[in-house]
Amino acid sequence: MFPKRLLILLPAAFFIFSFANSAKAEFFSVSAGLPISYTFSNTDTDAPESDGVTGTMLHVKLPVMVGFGLETYSVKIKGDGDAKFDATMFDVFYLFPIPIVNITLGLGIGSSEVICDLGGGSTCSDAYEKATPTQVYGQFGFPIFGPVDLHLSYHSVSSTMKGKNGNSDLDLGGNMLALGASFTF
Numbered sequence: 176m177f178p179k180r181l182l183i184l185l186p187a188a189f190f191i192f193s194f195a196n197s198a199k200a201e202f203f204s205v206s207a208g209l210p211i212s213y214t215f216s217n218t219d220t221d222a223p224e225s226d227g228v229t230g231t232m233l234h235v236k237l238p239v240m241v242g243f244g245l246e247t248y249s250v251k252i253k254g255d256g257d258a259k260f261d262a263t264m265f266d267v268f269y270l271f272p273i274p275i276v277n278i279t280l281g282l283g284i285g286s287s288e289v290i291c292d293l294g295g296g297s298t299c300s301d302a303y304e305k306a307t308p309t310q311v312y313g314q315f316g317f318p319i320f321g322p323v324d325l326h327l328s329y330h331s332v333s334s335t336m337k338g339k340n341g342n343s344d345l346d347l348g349g350n351m352l353a354l355g356a357s358f359t360f
Contacts, residue, residue, distance in 0.1 A: 202238050202359075202360055203235075203236065203237065203238060203359070203360045204235070204236040204242075204324075204357050204358060204359040204360065205233075205234070205235055205236075205357070205358050205360075206232075206233070206234040206235075206236070206244075206324075206326070206355055206356065206357040206358070207231070207232065207233055207234075207355055207356060208231070208232040208234075208326070208328065208353045208354060208355025208356070209230070209231065209232070209353060209354060209355065210228045210229070210230050210232070210248045210351050210352070210353045211228070211352050211353060211354055212225070212228060212351065212352045213225045213228040213248070213250045213349055213350070213351045214349050214350050214351075215250075215346075215347060215348070215349040216346070216348050216349045216350060217346040217347075217348070217349075222346075223252045223253070223258075223260075223345075223347065224252070224253040224254070225250050225251070225252070225253065225349070226251040226252065226253035226254075227250070227251050228248055228249065228250045228251070228351065229248065229249050230246065230247050230248025230249055231246070231247060231248075232244065232245075232246040232248075232328075232353055232355060233245050233246075234266065234268065234357075236268075236270055236357075240269060240270045240271075240272060241267070241268070241269055241270075242267070242268050242269075242270065243265075243266065243267055243268075244264075244265070244266035244267075244268065244281070244283075245263070245264070245265060245266070246262075246263070246264040246266065246283065246285075247261075247262070247263045247264075248261075248262055248351070249261045249262075250262075250347075250349075252289075252291075256291065256292065257290075257291060257292065258289065258290070258291035258299070259289070259290050259291070260287065260288075260289055260290075260334075260347045261287060261288055261289075261290055262285060262286070262287040262308055262332070262334065263285045263286050263287070264283035264284065264285035264308065264310055265283060265284060265285055266281050266282065266283040266310075266312075267281060267282055267283075268280065268281030268282070268312075268314075269281070275317075275318075276315065276316065276317055277314070277315070277316035277317070277318070277324055277326065277357070278313070278314070278315060278316075279313065279314040279315075279316070279326075279328075280311075280312070280313055280314075281311070281312050281313075281314070282309070282310070282311055282312075283308075283309065283310040283311075283312065283330075284307065284308070284309050284310075285307070285308055286305055286306070286307065286308070287305065287306045287307075287308045287334045287336075287347070288300065288303070288305045288306070288336070289302075289303050289336055289345065289347065301339065301340070302338065302339055302340065302342045303336035303337065303338060303339060303342065303345055304336060304337040304338075304339060305336075306334045306335055306336050306337070306347075308332055308333060308334035308348070309332075309333050309334075310330050310331060310332045310333070311330075311331050312328055312329060312330040312331065313328065313329055314326050314327070314328035314329075315327055315328075316357060322358055322359040322360070323356060323357070323358060323359075324356065324357040324358075324359070325354075325355075325356055325357075326354070326355050326356070326357060327352065327353070327354055328352070328353045328354075328355070329350065329351075329352060330350065330351040330352075330353065331348075331350055332348050332349055332350070332351060333348040334346075334347045334348045335347070335348065
């Protein structure tokens with residue numbers, strides 16, 4: 176007959192050995208994610224509002240805990256017809272070697288532009304220059320089974336489009352949340 180203490184320890188041991196797989200060394204991992212929300216940080220009364228975000232994020236982590244990534248996303252601007260904010264980011268990140276959870280911090284830089292039709296044959300590229308956005312992001316992941324990790328990331332994006340032809344600058348920086356999964360090899 177098992178002692179009662181042993182019956183309590185068996186489920187705990189099972190949990191630790193089943194879900195603590197990030198404690199072992201990772202050779203290589205690939206991550207894919209999708210943005211789930213984008214909020215413009217500009218608080219002016221005439222500031223744009225987000226009407227949804229679409230895109231993809233792909234990241235590759237090397238054996239030295241450093242990785243690289245590519246993100247492309249498009250934020251629809253509410254109330255401006257087909258206007259949208261498109262961004263492409265190139266990232267470098269570091270995965271902290273912490274058992275059980277995966278914590279990542281990263282930096283990104285890229286290219287962004289506003290795409291719209293202003294009427295009369297004019298587009299937003301006639302009114303605003305392309306920008307060079309930057310971002311800082313953090314990611315929290317938890318292994319769910321074997322080599323698969325689910326993660327949530329928070330991105331703080333800075334992007335200001337310089338106005339052309341008398342237009343004032345347009346601040347389209349903001350905060351983005353994304354969900355993804357990582358596969359370790």
